[in-house]
Amino acid sequence: MYLRKIIFVCLLFFALQSISAQTSKVQFGVKGGLNLSTAFFNDADAVKFKCGYHLGGTVGYLFTPKFELQSGLIFSKQGSKLENFHPCWENMCGWESSTIFDEQYLKLPLYFVLRNNISDNLNFSIGLGPYFGYGIGGKTKQTGSGGLMKMEWDTFGNDLESLNKSDFGAGLIADIVYNKFVFGVGFESGITNLMYKKEYLNPFQYRNVNISISVGYKF
Numbered sequence: 741m742y743l744r745k746i747i748f749v750c751l752l753f754f755a756l757q758s759i760s761a762q763t764s765k766v767q768f769g770v771k772g773g774l775n776l777s778t779a780f781f782n783d784a785d786a787v788k789f790k791c792g793y794h795l796g797g798t799v800g801y802l803f804t805p806k807f808e809l810q811s812g813l814i815f816s817k818q819g820s821k822l823e824n825f826h827p828c829w830e831n832m833c834g835w836e837s838s839t840i841f842d843e844q845y846l847k848l849p850l851y852f853v854l855r856n857n858i859s860d861n862l863n864f865s866i867g868l869g870p871y872f873g874y875g876i877g878g879k880t881k882q883t884g885s886g887g888l889m890k891m892e893w894d895t896f897g898n899d900l901e902s903l904n905k906s907d908f909g910a911g912l913i914a915d916i917v918y919n920k921f922v923f924g925v926g927f928e929s930g931i932t933n934l935m936y937k938k939e940y941l942n943p944f945q946y947r948n949v950n951i952s953i954s955v956g957y958k959f
Contacts, residue, residue, distance in 0.1 A: 765802040765803075766800070769798040769957055769958035770796070770798065771795075771797075771798055771922060771955065772794060772795040772796070772954065773793065774952065775952050776789050776790075776953075777820060777949060777951070778949050779822075779930075780929075780930075780945065781822060782945040783945075787821070787823075790821050790840065790842075794815065794816040794847075794954070796812055796815055797814075798810065798811070798956065805857060806856070807852075808853040808865070808867075810849075810850075810851040811849060813847070813848060814846070814848075815846060816844070816950070817843070817845075818843050819843045820840075821839070822841070837884050839882045841880050841895055842878040842879050842880065843875060843903065843948070844877040844895075847873045847874075849869065849871040849911055851911065861918060862917070863917050865913075865915045870909070871909055873948075874905055875895065875896035875904075875905040875906075877895070879893070879894065879895060880892065903934040904936065906932065907948060909928055910929055910931065917958070920959070921956070921958075923956075926952040926954065928950040928952075929949055932947065933945055934947065
C-alpha cells in the first residue's frame, strides 16, 4: 500500500514537471555522494554510525528567484551498528551481540528551498521539508559474544527482527551552486518507528538518522 502511494506521488510529480518543462522555471539534475547514518534506538549499549552512499535524480521548480520547490528520486544505502541488542519475546531477552543493519531505500524528498543569489553564477540555498522512504533491500548481520554465533536475515521482511519498510521523516539541506555544479550537505531524522512489533514484550524505538554529503549537476 505504501509503495503504491509513493510510486503514485512520484509519477504525478514528475508528470506535472514534464508539462511545465518548456519553461525555464523547471530544472532537472543528478546527484550522488556519501551517507553517514545511524539510528535513534532506545535499548542498546551503544549505537554507532555506518557509512553508505546515495545516488539519484533531482527536479526543482522556481516559483521566484529566491524560492524553489525541490524533489527527486534517490537510492540511499544506509543503516546502523548496535552493540548488545537483541529483541525480547516469549520471556526471552537479550544477549551480548553486535548487530549491523544494512538498509537500502528509495526516497522521495520534498524540500521548500530559499535561495540567495551571490552572483550570476554562484548561489547558496537552504531547504527544509519531509521525505518518504521505502525499503527495497539489505541484510542485517548479528554476531554473538566472541564471534561464536552468527546470524543473518533480510533487513526488511516478516521476521520479528526485521524493520518495517515504510519510512517518513524530516530533512534539512544546504547547497552551494557554482554554474551548474552543486555541492551540498544534508541531515535527515526519521519520525516513523521502524521496529514497532506487537509481539515484543518491550517497546523498541528505532528511527533513522542520516547525514549526507553530495555532489551534483543541474542540466
